[in-house]
Amino acid sequence: DAKTTQPNSMESNEEEPVHLPCNHSTISGTDYIHWYRQLPSQGPEYVIHGLTSNVNNRMASLAIAEDRKSSTLILHRATLRDAAVYYCILRDFNDYDMRFGAGTRLTVKP
Amino acid sequence: NAGVMQNPRHLVRRRGQEARLRCSPMKGHSHVYWYRQLPEEGLKFMVYLQKENIIDESGMPKERFSAEFPKEGPSILRIQQVVRGDSAAYFCASSLTVNEKLFFGSGTQLSVL
Numbered sequence: 531d532a533k534t535t536q537p538n539s540m541e542s543n544e545e546e547p548v549h550l551p552c553n554h555s556t557i558s559g560t561d562y563i564h565w566y567r568q569l570p571s572q573g574p575e576y577v578i579h580g581l582t583s584n585v586n587n588r589m590a591s592l593a594i595a596e597d598r599k600s601s602t603l604i605l606h607r608a609t610l611r612d613a614a615v616y617y618c619i620l621r622d623f624n625d626y627d628m629r630f631g632a633g634t635r636l637t638v639k640p
Numbered sequence: 641n642a643g644v645m646q647n648p649r650h651l652v653r654r655r656g657q658e659a660r661l662r663c664s665p666m667k668g669h670s671h672v673y674w675y676r677q678l679p680e681e682g683l684k685f686m687v688y689l690q691k692e693n694i695i696d697e698s699g700m701p702k703e704r705f706s707a708e709f710p711k712e713g714p715s716i717l718r719i720q721q722v723v724r725g726d727s728a729a730y731f732c733a734s735s736l737t738v739n740e741k742l743f744f745g746s747g748t749q750l751s752v753l
Contacts, residue, residue: 573731573744626671626738630683
């Protein structure tokens with residue numbers, strides 16, 4: 531019942547940028563776009579989130595389309611430790627609901 | 641400031657036994673979520689609790705499964721009369737407020753023999 535669509539898998543080379551896309555054509559005006567990632571044998575961890583403007587933090591950047599129907603998570607320099615499943619999730623600004631889809635499995639090649 | 645603590649890390653049960661999974665949220669967090677992850681699948685929401693209250697249990701099977709988050713102590717996910725299909729990784733997460741980011745524990749891997 532996820533409201534986002536992501537590719538099943540992507541590959542990247544180490545030390546190159548990675549752009550992970552997410553489509554959310556039914557996004558509502560009060561939905562934030564959240565990204566989490568899950569490394570092997572670990573629980574998910576928060577990466578970044580945004581509403582309308584592009585966002586940057588120490589882990590990644592989030593580029594949000596002007597119509598908000600898609601977004602892209604950008605890892606500026608992929609490392610082997612970035613190999614994980616990346617989840618794009620919509621969450622209403624005042625809601626607890628956090629439902630995960632299948633995500634994108636990122637493989638980083640040395 | 642310790643993160644979300646789940647124990648045990650691994651739990652082995654025989655069919656028909658009970659499984660009790662514990663989750664201590666981050667200090668000051670009063671919102672707890674439980675998720676289940678089957679092998680090679682995504683996380684499935686089970687239940688959302690605030691201190692002493694179940695807010696949303698729509699993802700939890702109606703029978704054999706229960707969850708609590710008492711005023712004192714950890715949150716408990718209890719599975720009675722376990723079956724092989726209950727074998728999965730169970731993750732707990734906590735948040736400071738209702739719409740803050742979630743912090744996840746390392747999970748409990750339940751194996752039912």
